[in-house]
Amino acid sequence: MKPLDLNGLKTYELRSRPSKVFVEDLGRPASPETAAGVGDWLDTLPRQLAANDLRKVRDHLCRARDDGRTIAAAIGGHVIKTGCGPYLIDWIQQGLLKSVSLNGAAAIHDFELAFAGKTSEDVGAQLKAGKFGMARETADAFAVAALAGAQNETGLGAALGAYIEAQRCPYSESSVVYAAHHAGIPCTVHVAIGADIVHMHPHVSGAGLGEASLIDFRRLCAVVTTLAHGVWLNLGSAVMLPEVFLKAVSVAHNLGHNLDGLVAVNLDKESRYRSTMNVLNRPSSEGYELTGHHEVLLPLLHAAVACKAAATTVVAPIAKAA
Numbered sequence: 001m002k003p004l005d006l007n008g009l010k011t012y013e014l015r016s017r018p019s020k021v022f023v024e025d026l027g028r029p030a031s032p033e034t035a036a037g038v039g040d041w042l043d044t045l046p047r048q049l050a051a052n053d054l055r056k057v058r059d060h061l062c063r064a065r066d067d068g069r070t071i072a073a074a075i076g077g078h079v080i081k082t083g084c085g086p087y088l089i090d091w092i093q094q095g096l097l098k099s100v101s102l103n104g105a106a107a108i109h110d111f112e113l114a115f116a117g118k119t120s121e122d123v124g125a126q127l128k129a130g131k132f133g134m135a136r137e138t139a140d141a142f143a144v145a146a147l148a149g150a151q152n153e154t155g156l157g158a159a160l161g162a163y164i165e166a167q168r169c170p171y172s173e174s175s176v177v178y179a180a181h182h183a184g185i186p187c188t189v190h191v192a193i194g195a196d197i198v199h200m201h202p203h204v205s206g207a208g209l210g211e212a213s214l215i216d217f218r219r220l221c222a223v224v225t226t227l228a229h230g231v232w233l234n235l236g237s238a239v240m241l242p243e244v245f246l247k248a249v250s251v252a253h254n255l256g257h258n259l260d261g262l263v264a265v266n267l268d269k270e271s272r273y274r275s276t277m278n279v280l281n282r283p284s285s286e287g288y289e290l291t292g293h294h295e296v297l298l299p300l301l302h303a304a305v306a307c308k309a310a311a312t313t314v315v316a317p318i319a320k321a322a
Contacts, residue, residue, distance in 0.1 A: 006202040014135040017126075019118035021109075023174050026083040027295070029090035030303040032310030038300065039307030053288045058304040060231055060263045060286075061096065069230040070098045072223055074245060075176065076236030077105025078269075081120045082295040084235075085110065087302040089179040096305070099186040099223040100157075100176055101216075103240045104196035107160060107177060107189045111141050114164050114175035133197025141167075142198040146205055149212030155219050156212035157187035186223055188216035190244045217244065224248040229261035234279045236294055238272040246278040261285050267297055 030038065042058075045051035064071050073088060080102075091097040102110065112119035115137055126132035141163055149159030161181025164172050172178045180187035191199075191213045198204050224232075224245070234242060252259060264284035266275045271291060280287030290297050 011134045011136040014116045014137040020120040023117040038303040065096045070226040071231045072099040073233040074101045074241035075106045079236040080106045080109040084298045092179045101188045104191040114169040114172045117171040139198045139201035143204045146208035150208045155216040156189040188220045221248045221251045225252045225257040231263045234266045242274040242278040249283040
């Protein structure tokens with residue numbers, strides 16, 4: 001059977017599509033001052049099980065940041081669509097996160113928030129109407145970024161960040177990809193061909209997507225080689241990014257890099273095989289699993305880190321007048 005000709009697809013403007021998530025719904029990172037109460041509350045939790053793990057993850061993040069170690073985050077789509085991007089953006093701007101990696105869904109939600117201030121369509125209703133995934137501007141962004149990332153050897157993440165900047169997207173401050181681009185840190189996007197809505201559009205190049213994403217994988221391998229005594233955060237990806245991470249760890253070991261002291265953290269709504277084995281158990285020296293809703297756990301962890309940062313900040317004494 002011959003491949004289906006997709007040139008007759010009917011698209012629409014992204015801004016006209018009904019969406020379920022809007023920029024005004026996104027979370028707001030706590031400052032060290034507003035997070036102070038969270039730190040006190042954390043100290044009241046039992047010295048048992050998940051409460052201990054939460055405090056340990058906080059401490060590992062603060063220690064790695066203070067020691068100049070690499071902290072990298074792998075981000076699934078649900079993390080972005082539940083409004084958690086601003087917490088990651090704040091960590092990028094603070095210099096805590098040295099690298100971010102996204103699966104295709106996360107990158108799509110991130111772009112749509114930057115471009116239209118909204119994302120996440122009603123799949124059931126749109127699917128039956130033949131409109132699911134047919135937003136024109138989303139496909140255009142990935143069509144351009146894929147070719148640019150492949151031809152310029154910058155990768156898909158960097159090219160998408162440059163596209164958001166070039167388009168002067170009105171909500172770019174809501175984009176993790178743009179924040180990474182602006183901060184100059186690695187931003188990699190890892191796609192599975194056929195799994196994302198943009199792959200349905202005829203002008204999106206499979207060759208471009210594949211090459212740009214492969215460049216990003218190799219860029220991620222370079223990040224992973226620096227993870228000795230650092231922290232890998234797997235946030236809401238149950239399959240794609242745990243598998244990508246495992247292969248990058250294999251590359252790092254094969255080339256003789258030391259990953260001793262690597263701390264891996266999995267934050268997701270439920271425990272899954274690949275994130276348990278390929279993130280927490282096989283690659284790391286220590287592994288922690290925080291199970292619960294992203295829109296609760298990630299803001300809590302962010303506030304805990306902010307509170308500890310405020311408590312350990314040393315204020316220089318004021319010199320006495322002569």
